[in-house]
Amino acid sequence: MPHASEWTWYVNGIKEVLYSDRPHAKCTLDEEKNALLNWVYYHDVMKKFSIRHWRTTPREKHEPSITQPQLHGGSKRKQISQDDFLVCQRVTPEAPWISVILRLMTELCNTVPTKPCLRTMNAEEQNEFATRIRILDWRIRNVPMPAAAEKISSSVRLxxxxxxxxLNRVTENILNQASKMQTYIDDAFTLAAELETCKPHFPMYIIGWEACTDEQRATVLGLLERTKKDPSSRSMFHVEVLVQAGWTQDDLAEGELNYWDKVTTLISVCSTMPSFV
Incomplete structure (x- = not known):
């Protein structure tokens, strides 16, 4: 019977193949291989995000989310670090924001602990943590954006x-920027209403879970329907089901739900770890 996180093994396997074929000293890459490196890097980064929240069995608070699956004969699959894997990768000149966003997603996963426990931190620890989050927040806000006239600009902004x-939700608004958050949310729904499609799943989940009003939810459902009709779009089944499940949780809750627990509960309902690609 296939393991529920089996797709992550294939991502690791592709990294191994590409790494073993890489000319370590010369780093000569053609455009097709560089595009493949970017594609695998994208899946590898978003795999880290999935692992943060997917739980199949109860775990201790400080236990890693998912251990590396055991393969034939009890041996472990070789781990290729992202730094080693990306040493020859070139930023795509016409789309520099892609590499920046993915590196920031990696940093987000590494900086924010799984289940942030701010109440267990002393004042000094909270200050240090807030400083790291403030720097990360600033870097995300300064992602190089495509020109407004470019069709891709709205998708990158979303x-x-x-x-x-x-970042602000999962760190329990440690930066105390509620007014900025509301602006982010309002801008996101404005863009979602204007976009023809949104093929990346990550923004669809995050923005979708913010929908509180009937108008916002109609906007999300409209974007989902338009995206599903695009022949090049992947299945939106998990997105549609989990976003609407989040709305149900919010509607039934007597108060505001803990964001980490809400997202983790929703994602863990899936028998197969969903991809946020």
Whole structure:
């Protein structure tokens, strides 16, 4: 019976193949291989995000989210670090924001602990943590954006807003910027109403879970429907089901739900770890 996180093994396997074929000293890459490196890097980064929240069994608070799956004969699959894997990668000149966003997603996953426990931190620890989050927040806000006239500009901006919303929510608004958060949310729904499609799943989840009013939810459902009709779009089944499940949780809750617990509960309902690609 296949393991529920089996797709992550294939991502690791592709990294191994590309790494072993890489000319370590010369780093000569053609455009096709560089595009493949970017594609694998994207899946690898978003895999880290999935692992943060997917739980199949109860775990202790400080236990890692998912251990590396055991393969044939009890051996472990070789781990290729992102630094080693990306040493030859070139930033795509016409789309420099892609590399920046992915590196910031990696930093977000590494900086914000799984289940941030701010109440257990002393004052000094909270100050240090807030400083790291403030720097990350600033870097996300300063992602190089495509020109406003470019068709892709709204999609990049939506991804940026989703990262800012997630960062502030998951750190329990440690930066005390409620007014900025509301602006991010309002801007996100404005863009969602204007976009023809949104193929990346991450912003669809994050923005979708923010929908509180009937108008906002109609905006999300409209964007989902338009995206599903695009022949090049991947299945939106998990997005549609989990976003609406989040709305149900919010509607039934007597008070505001803990964001980390809400997202983790929703994602863990899936028998197969969902991808946020």
């Amino acid at each position: 991804y940026q807003l989703a990262m800012l919303i997630y």
